[in-house]
Amino acid sequence: MAYLEVENLCKRFGRTEVLCDFSFCMEKGEVVSIIGGSGNGKTTLLRCLNALEVPDSGRIVLDGKCLFDGKTPAAKRKKEEGETSFGLVFQNFQLFPQYTVKGNLTLAPRLALRQAKRRFFADARAEGKSFWGSMAEARARAEQEKAKIDGEADRLLAQVGLSDKADCYPFSLSGGQQQRAAIARALAKRPAVLCFDEPTSALDPALSGEVMRVIRLLKADGLTMIVVTHEMSLAAAVSDRVFFMQGGRVEEEGPPERLFSAPASEALKQFLSGAESGLSSSSPASSDQP
Amino acid sequence: MFVTVTLNLLQGFGTTCLLFGVTLLFSVPLGALITWGCRARFSVLRAALRGLIWVIRGTPLMLQVLAVFYGPALLFGWKVLPRMLAVEVAFVINYACYFAEIYRGGLDSIPRGQYEAGQVLGMNRRQIFFRVILMQFVRRILAPMSNEVISLVKDTSLARVIVVAEILKNAQDWAAKGLIWPLFYTAVFYLVFVGILTLLFRLAEKKLCYYKI
Numbered sequence: 089m090a091y092l093e094v095e096n097l098c099k100r101f102g103r104t105e106v107l108c109d110f111s112f113c114m115e116k117g118e119v120v121s122i123i124g125g126s127g128n129g130k131t132t133l134l135r136c137l138n139a140l141e142v143p144d145s146g147r148i149v150l151d152g153k154c155l156f157d158g159k160t161p162a163a164k165r166k167k168e169e170g171e172t173s174f175g176l177v178f179q180n181f182q183l184f185p186q187y188t189v190k191g192n193l194t195l196a197p198r199l200a201l202r203q204a205k206r207r208f209f210a211d212a213r214a215e216g217k218s219f220w221g222s223m224a225e226a227r228a229r230a231e232q233e234k235a236k237i238d239g240e241a242d243r244l245l246a247q248v249g250l251s252d253k254a255d256c257y258p259f260s261l262s263g264g265q266q267q268r269a270a271i272a273r274a275l276a277k278r279p280a281v282l283c284f285d286e287p288t289s290a291l292d293p294a295l296s297g298e299v300m301r302v303i304r305l306l307k308a309d310g311l312t313m314i315v316v317t318h319e320m321s322l323a324a325a326v327s328d329r330v331f332f333m334q335g336g337r338v339e340e341e342g343p344p345e346r347l348f349s350a351p352a353s354e355a356l357k358q359f360l361s362g363a364e365s366g367l368s369s370s371s372p373a374s375s376d377q378p
Numbered sequence: 379m380f381v382t383v384t385l386n387l388l389q390g391f392g393t394t395c396l397l398f399g400v401t402l403l404f405s406v407p408l409g410a411l412i413t414w415g416c417r418a419r420f421s422v423l424r425a426a427l428r429g430l431i432w433v434i435r436g437t438p439l440m441l442q443v444l445a446v447f448y449g450p451a452l453l454f455g456w457k458v459l460p461r462m463l464a465v466e467v468a469f470v471i472n473y474a475c476y477f478a479e480i481y482r483g484g485l486d487s488i489p490r491g492q493y494e495a496g497q498v499l500g501m502n503r504r505q506i507f508f509r510v511i512l513m514q515f516v517r518r519i520l521a522p523m524s525n526e527v528i529s530l531v532k533d534t535s536l537a538r539v540i541v542v543a544e545i546l547k548n549a550q551d552w553a554a555k556g557l558i559w560p561l562f563y564t565a566v567f568y569l570v571f572v573g574i575l576t577l578l579f580r581l582a583e584k585k586l587c588y589y590k591i
Contacts, residue, residue, distance in 0.1 A: 138497075139498075140498065174498070176498040178495065183495075184492070184510050185514065186514060195509060196496075196499035199501055257588070259589055259590035274499075277499055277500060
């Protein structure tokens with residue numbers, strides 16, 4: 089049984105069927121890229137996985153646990169999963185502008201901690217401690233956890249190479265730095281599967297190189313990732329398998345080497361040649377090469 | 379003479395300030411309530427509030443003051459409200475509607491991605507609103523709010539249509555007695571008041587603009 093199984097996912101907006109009978113599996117530690125033209129359901133798939141959209145039907149099973157079986161409402165899903173299923177990195181970062189980089193990382197964990205504090209208190213009460221004693225213990229445990237959250241944030245910032253920017257506000261960062269901060273923020277939630285929604289499409293080649301390096305680093309750490317992208321170089325560089333999506337379903341899949349060098353389906357051939365001609369027309373230097 | 383006039387105008391200015399303060403105090407939260415109602419799932423409520431905003435923005439404030447003061451008595455034969463209270467009610471409703479529109483614009487201008495970013499990080503709706511949206515919202519509405527608040531300072535002069543003794547009414551009384559200059563002298567009071575407000579808003583903006591959007 090695969091780590092993540094998506095079965096027959098369907099999603100329509102009005103009359104448009106964005107995902108139809110979409111199925112795929114992936115193993116733990118695997119990195120999967122999803123490519124395809126705009127409007128073929130790539131982003132909708134990520135939004136469904138992250139409970140930003142409710143699929144009309146289908147199943148999502150993560151690590152043997154069914155997260156969605158066609159009728160789970162989104163709110164209920166969030167509550168049950170806690171914080172350990174999916175993370176999402178947005179195309180345009182969506183950092184919170186009023187918090188520092190580190191504040192962005194620690195905000196959600198700290199809010200979760202505030203709620204956990206009540207649980208700590210209840211635990212202490214259950215152990216037979218007095219009211220004030222339980223209060224003190226809950227506070228002490230929360231302090232401990234807070235230190236842990238801070239330490240974790242520092243570690244993540246070091247991992248994405250932003251230790252020196254911890255106290256800066258997002259507006260003062262370059263696009264690449266903002267996206268790396270956004271990745272660190274998503275990781276602070278310790279997601280089992282981290283999803284990227286076109287993580288480099290708002291960045292120039294140099295900056296997207298930074299982000300690509302971070303994704304490779306995470307891959308080396310064994311993180312399971314799904315990368316939706318328009319950039320073939322990104323897909324080729326980071327993924328174990330590539331899915332080509334067309335009309336809301338997987339048209340073709342395979343390891344990137346094979347898929348890019350010997351596409352089987354006509355749609356993929358067309359898509360890749362389109363991507364190539366787009367590339368050569370935008371950068372004349374590379375048009376000399378065959 | 380100058381001292382007598384100044385004292386008399388100051389008395390009127392006190393009423394002006396009271397009217398300003400009370401209106402602001404109640405219309406800011408009432409506006410928020412209207413905005414919230416306009417986003418409710420209950421479509422009748424939404425339509426009713428849209429209608430209210432249309433009527434309030436579509437008629438002169440002076441007419442609304444008259445309507446609140448005379449309306450109940452004319453329609454139902456009730457006792458008239460105290461003058462000051464009638465003015466307050468009209469002003470609060472009027473400004474709440476304008477504020478509601480400003481709030482709506484502010485909320486709509488915050489990208490959906492900010493809510494979604496909060497959602498995927500596991501925050502609940504309340505946390506997203508208070509921790510992520512509110513600060514950005516306040517910053518975005520500050521400039522249009524300062525506009526409205528400054529308008530309010532001068533709109534208080536409309537209270538004189540039902541003989542509330544605010545500063546301009548007092549000055550007009552002097553003018554009726556043949557003394558014209560107090561009428562123009564009132565400008566000084568308004569200008570000082572608005573000057574202070576302008577400084578306060580600038581300070582608030584500076585405090586909130588430690589980051590760019």
